Structures are given as structure tokens and as C-alpha cells.
Amino acid sequence: xxxxxxxxxxxxxxxxxxxxxxxxxxxxxxxxxxxxxxxxxxxxxxxxxxxxxxxxxxxxxxxxxxxxxxxxxxxxxxxxxxxxxxxxxxxxxxxxxxxxxxxxxxxxxxxxxxxxxxxxxxxxxxxxxxxxxxxxxxxxxxxxxxxxxxxxxxxxxxxxxxxxxxxxxxxxxxxxxxxxxxxxxxxxxxxxxxxxxxxxxxxxxxxxxxxxxxxxxxxxxxxxxxxxxxxxxxxxxxx
Numbered sequence: 001x002x003x004x005x006x007x008x009x010x011x012x013x014x015x016x017x018x019x020x021x022x023x024x025x026x027x028x029x030x031x032x033x034x035x036x037x038x039x040x041x042x043x044x045x046x047x048x049x050x051x052x053x054x055x056x057x058x059x060x061x062x063x064x065x066x067x068x069x070x071x072x073x074x075x076x077x078x079x080x081x082x083x084x085x086x087x088x089x090x091x092x093x094x095x096x097x098x099x100x101x102x103x104x105x106x107x108x109x110x111x112x113x114x115x116x117x118x119x120x121x122x123x124x125x126x127x128x129x130x131x132x133x134x135x136x137x138x139x140x141x142x143x144x145x146x147x148x149x150x151x152x153x154x155x156x157x158x159x160x161x162x163x164x165x166x167x168x169x170x171x172x173x174x175x176x177x178x179x180x181x182x183x184x185x186x187x188x189x190x191x192x193x194x195x196x197x198x199x200x201x202x203x204x205x206x207x208x209x210x211x212x213x214x215x216x217x218x219x220x221x222x223x224x225x226x227x228x229x230x231x232x233x234x235x236x237x238x239x
Contacts, residue, residue, distance in 0.1 A: 018081070019180060019212040020046035020069055025078030027064050027235075038064040040235045042078070048179075051206045051213045053223035056232035062216045063184060065232070069214060070182045071099050083179050100128050104173030104211075108185035110165045112157040112172075119144065119153040122171045129176065143171040147201055163194035170201055174211070181205070183215040187222055199225055 027039040039061045046052050054062050067073035068080060074090040081087065083102050089095055104125075112121050122140040131139070144150045147167040157165055166186060173181055183202065187195035199222055205211050215226065223229045231239040 017048050017084075018045050019048040019050070019083060020044070020214065021079075021081040022065070022069070023079045023081075025065075025068060025075045025080065027061070027068065027073065028076045037235050039068075039075070042235075042237060044230065044237065046212060046214060048212055049206070049210045050228065051203065051215070051226040053215045053217055053226040053229050054232060055217060055220070055223055055229060056238075060232040061235040062232055064235075066182050066184055066214065066216050069180075070103055070105060071095055096128075100125060101176065102179050104176065104178040104181040106166070106169050106173050106181060106183040106186045108188040110157075110162075110169045110189075112165055112168060114157050116156070117153065118149065118155050118157070118160070118168050121157070121168055122175050124172060125176045139175050140171070143175040144168075146174065146205070147171045161194070162190050163197055166190065166194075166198050167201065170198070170205075174205060174209075177209075179212060181211055181213045183213060185216055185218065187217070187219060195219070195222065 022042055022044040025039055025042040026037065029036045029038060042065060054065065056062050064073060068075050069082070071082075071087065071090055079086060085098070087095075119137065119140050122143055123136045126136045126139060141150060141153060144153055147170050149164060149167050149171065152160065152164065157168070160168065186202070187198050190198060202213060202215070203225060206213050213226075215222075217223050229239075230237060
């Protein structure tokens with residue numbers, strides 16, 4: 001990968017400049033008998049410090065687009081640039097390090113490890129950076145403070161409510177101070193009250209830390225709270 005980060009992962013691209021650039025991206029899934037186009041000639045630019053929501057019916061390509069932005073999936077054609085770096089490979093240690101330093105992920109189903117305490121779950125991204133144990137703990141407790149869960153640091157996931165689990169997942173996503181957070185249905189498993197609390201946290205992170213956030217959602221009410229809404233249909237951008 002020739003797009004290895006040349007800046008500190010905690011540094012922010014100046015507001016208004018492009019943090020994510022998707023250019024003519026298509027994604028096809030092929031079998032021996034059929035080809036399915038999940039994305040078709042997608043173009044999208046997300047500015048530094050922007051909070052963007054993506055909506056559309058199931059199967060329209062929302063999660064595929066998010067996975068391509070997150071370097072989890074590779075486009076069939078087209079180019080992707082993140083934080084000023086054109087991505088030329090989706091494999092190897094350089095791309096893994098870039099993903100770890102630049103990106104934070106929040107999922108609908110939390111993906112916490114039940115055998116680890118809350119603070120140990122939050123520390124996980126820092127282990128791959130070989131951050132010392134004392135600094136890992138300091139940063140993790142700071143992240144938990146951001147989401148209002150510092151008093152639950154020694155609890156385990158099975159002792160938490162759904163909303164609390166999602167707060168832990170957000171703390172894990174921000175502990176490495178990434179430039180970009182990618183959230184796939186972060187309020188999808190929560191009731192409206194808990195969903196509002198999670199959105200308030202995301203909005204605060206965006207406004208206070210300047211973190212660029214891209215959120216996939218089915219909830220129009222949540223989408224309307226963000227800076228901009230993009231709609232997809234049948235793998236294409238329609239607004």
C-alpha cells in the first residue's frame with residue numbers, strides 16, 4: 001500500500017477539506033452463474049468534520065459502501081481516498097495499520113468480548129499499536145469518560161444494558177482518536193430513548209472533537225440530525 005499515513009493519527013484534516021473521496025466506485029459480487037452489482041459508479045465526497053448519514057432500502061448497497069470506506073471490502077473498480085491518501089491496496093500490514101490509526105468502527109450488534117471487562121474491551125485497538133499498559137488504561141478511561149461510562153469500567157458486557165453496550169462500543173471506536181468513525185446502524189438495536197442518547201454522544205464527538213462520521217441508518221429521524229443525508233437505491237446514489 002502506497003497510502004501509508006504520513007501524519008499523526010490524532011491530527012485532523014482542516015475542516016471543509018475532503019476526508020473521504022469515493023470516485024466512480026463499483027462493486028460486483030460474482031458466482032459461476034450470476035453477477036450482482038452492489039454499487040454502480042458511486043461518487044461521494046465527505047468533508048473533514050462532516051457528519052453524513054446514508055439511507056436506503058435493504059440491499060441498496062449502504063453497508064457495502066461503508067465497508068469499502070472502512071477498507072474491509074475492495075471495490076471492483078474506482079478509487080478510494082481517505083484522509084488525503086489514495087488507497088492502492090486492501091491487504092497487508094500497512095493497510096491494517098492505516099485502518100487501526102485512521103478509522104473507528106461502530107456496529108449495530110456492539111461486538112464486545114463478554115470475557116473482557118468494559119475497560120479491557122475499550123483498550124483493544126491500542127494493543128495493535130503496542131501502546132504501553134499504563135497509557136492504554138489512561139486513554140481507555142478517558143474514552144469512557146467521553147461516553148459517560150467511567151463508573152462501569154470494571155463491569156462486564158453482560159452486566160450492561162443495550163445502550164450502555166453501545167456506549168462502550170463508541171468508546172472503543174474513539175480510543176485511538178481516529179480521523180473517521182464509520183457507524184453501521186448504531187441505534188438499530190435500541191429503543192428511541194437510548195437511540196437519542198447514542199446520537200447525542202455522536203453529535204458531541206463530531207462537534208467537540210471534529211471527528212468525521214459516516215452513519216448508515218434506516219431511521220429518518222436520526223438521519224435528520226446529521227449535517228447531510230445521502231440516499232441510495234439499487235446500488236446508485238439518488239440524492
